[in-house]
Amino acid sequence: MIQFEQVTKKYPNGQIALEDVDLTIEDGEFLFVVGPSGAGKSTLLKLITRETSPTSGQILFNSQSISRIPGGKIPQLRRKIGTVFQDFKLLLNRTVFENVAVPLEVLGKKDSEIEKEVSAVLEKVDLLEKASSFPAQLSGGEVQRTAIARAIVAKPEVLLADEPTGDLDPKTAREVVHVLEKINDEDKNIIVMATHNVQIVNHFKKRVIVLEKGKIIKDEKEGKYETD
Amino acid sequence: MRQIKSTLKLLRRSPYQALAAALAMSLTFFIASIFVILIIGGQLVLNYIEQRPQVIAFFKDDVSEAKINEIASSIKSTGLAREVKYVSKEEALAIYRERNKDDPLLLESVSADFLPASIDISVKKAADIDQITKIVKGHTEVERVITPENLVEQLVKWTKTIRLGAVIFVSTLASVSFLIIIMVIGMRIAIRRDEVSIMNLVGATRWYISRPFFIEGALYGIIGASIAVILVYAALLFYSPNIQEFLGPIQVFPINPLFFVYLWAGEALIAALVGIIGAAIALFRYLKIR
Numbered sequence: 001m002i003q004f005e006q007v008t009k010k011y012p013n014g015q016i017a018l019e020d021v022d023l024t025i026e027d028g029e030f031l032f033v034v035g036p037s038g039a040g041k042s043t044l045l046k047l048i049t050r051e052t053s054p055t056s057g058q059i060l061f062n063s064q065s066i067s068r069i070p071g072g073k074i075p076q077l078r079r080k081i082g083t084v085f086q087d088f089k090l091l092l093n094r095t096v097f098e099n100v101a102v103p104l105e106v107l108g109k110k111d112s113e114i115e116k117e118v119s120a121v122l123e124k125v126d127l128l129e130k131a132s133s134f135p136a137q138l139s140g141g142e143v144q145r146t147a148i149a150r151a152i153v154a155k156p157e158v159l160l161a162d163e164p165t166g167d168l169d170p171k172t173a174r175e176v177v178h179v180l181e182k183i184n185d186e187d188k189n190i191i192v193m194a195t196h197n198v199q200i201v202n203h204f205k206k207r208v209i210v211l212e213k214g215k216i217i218k219d220e221k222e223g224k225y226e227t228d
Numbered sequence: 229m230r231q232i233k234s235t236l237k238l239l240r241r242s243p244y245q246a247l248a249a250a251l252a253m254s255l256t257f258f259i260a261s262i263f264v265i266l267i268i269g270g271q272l273v274l275n276y277i278e279q280r281p282q283v284i285a286f287f288k289d290d291v292s293e294a295k296i297n298e299i300a301s302s303i304k305s306t307g308l309a310r311e312v313k314y315v316s317k318e319e320a321l322a323i324y325r326e327r328n329k330d331d332p333l334l335l336e337s338v339s340a341d342f343l344p345a346s347i348d349i350s351v352k353k354a355a356d357i358d359q360i361t362k363i364v365k366g367h368t369e370v371e372r373v374i375t376p377e378n379l380v381e382q383l384v385k386w387t388k389t390i391r392l393g394a395v396i397f398v399s400t401l402a403s404v405s406f407l408i409i410i411m412v413i414g415m416r417i418a419i420r421r422d423e424v425s426i427m428n429l430v431g432a433t434r435w436y437i438s439r440p441f442f443i444e445g446a447l448y449g450i451i452g453a454s455i456a457v458i459l460v461y462a463a464l465l466f467y468s469p470n471i472q473e474f475l476g477p478i479q480v481f482p483i484n485p486l487f488f489v490y491l492w493a494g495e496a497l498i499a500a501l502v503g504i505i506g507a508a509i510a511l512f513r514y515l516k517i518r
């Protein structure tokens with residue numbers, strides 16, 4: 001369970017990215033975070049991984065305050081969270097397989113285990129044939145699925161996906177989110193997906209929160225994303 | 229294992245920086261090895277000198293054996309002498325005969341009275357030769373003193389100079405290689421910035437991220453020290469005839485191979501430490517993760 005309590009994030013340059021956010025995400029929940037550009041979606045996700053810290057308020061992960069975790073224990077938090085970054089952050093000089101293997105290497109797993117687990121996850125996102133390709137040789141959807149594979153390979157309790165459908169065509173975008181939905185069904189983990197893709201949100205009928213100028217203006221189960 | 233493999237891969241990818249770091253290290257430790265050998269060599273020469281009588285005092289003809297013995301024991305009581313040996317006129321003659329046994333002409337012309345009695349003094353420390361010589365000369369019964377004082381004095385002075393030179397020279401070179409290591413590893417961190425930040429975001433510990441850089445630093449040290457010791461070994465082998473000629477009766481060759489093993493182990497350890505500390509500073513300075 002993830003709880004935001006009165007969270008405000010003000011960047012050092014004075015920009016307020018989130019203001020007084022109260023939010024509870026239950027275990028196994030699939031949540032869309034939507035809102036216009038600059039609304040604070042990425043910031044919300046970065047607060048969960050402690051890429052950044054709240055200016056005030058606190059965030060609890062399984063009842064433990066994320067901002068009170070000492071620096072040396074941050075890696076342990078991050079191992080429980082898989083992230084699909086808005087800019088993917090794939091290593092261009094490593095193959096799909098090697099990119100997906102990074103979180104397992106970090107955990108100190110043996111080569112044989114890595115081989116097995118990476119293959120399994122590539123199968124799940126339907127990328128097995130591309131295992132030895134480099135990111136530059138992939139289509140947009142394949143890049144996205146590689147990023148998802150890396151985010152889920154270590155079986156995290158929480159999966160954060162920041163704009164994973166980027167500029168994909170509607171069909172590919174839907175496939176990508178379908179993969180996430182499948183993972184959510186199978187692993188019962190928390191999935192938080194930031195997006196401004198209206199069709200996707202309306203198609204999947206999950207919980208939706210709408211951010212605007214750093215504030216939650218709407219929170220609905222099986223919600224829709226209405227644009228005016 | 230995987231870490232070492234990926235470190236090696238990195239070294240292959242940008243060989244010039246790696247070369248610069250390893251060469252700086254090998255130059256440092258080559259020079260250091262030469263100083264170590266000079267210092268050990270100087271010590272060997274001093275030990276050699278300390279092992280034989282360095283001060284020989286010849287007595288006037290009319291000095292009695294009892295008086296000589298008295299002087300001998302007074303010298304012994306200074307505590308500076310390791311051994312004081314009385315050589316009577318007869319013994320001197322015997323030695324003389326032995327030395328010149330192939331020359332009947334010289335043998336005939338000499339009788340025991342002709343040679344002075346003496347005491348042969350060996351000191352505990354070569355540095356004390358001067359002082360003992362002074363004490364011996366202070367006795368009026370002594371006619372003449374032979375000492376290698378100049379040689380020893382020079383030698384002691386030289387060893388001191390070499391030690392000082394070693395400290396200054398080697399520490400300067402070590403600082404330079406230290407800085408080069410910091411620079412090279414700093415560049416490595418910069419090149420791997422993306423990788424580092426991704427590993428950090430997927431939960432790598434600081435230690436996990438830093439380890440390859442420490443390994444790299446240590447590797448530069450170990451490779452550098454190894455090259456240095458191999459060069460020194462080759463140089464010593466090549467110049468051994470000249471060195472032996474210079475040292476005369478002091479036997480140093482063949483050098484025990486263990487010496488090189490110890491030299492290598494010692495230098496590799498120190499060099500690895502230099503590399504690791506260099507890496508630590510580079511990491512502290514350039515690795516910005518949270």
Ligand SMILES: Nc1ncnc2c1ncn2[C@@H]1O[C@H](COP(=O)(O)OP(=O)(O)OP(=O)(O)O)[C@@H](O)[C@H]1O
Binds near residue numbers: 012015038041042086
């Ligand atoms: N590191 C930062 N320093 C200063 N301001 C920042 C920083 N990161 C984000 N901001 C600002 O905070 C606000 C929220 O940014 P955020 O990235 O969370 O938006 P977003 O909802 O993810 O937008 P997008 O849909 O374009 O990705 C924006 O005004 C942005 O300019």
Ligand SMILES: [Mg+2]
Binds near residue numbers: 041042043086162
């Ligand atoms: Mg964003």
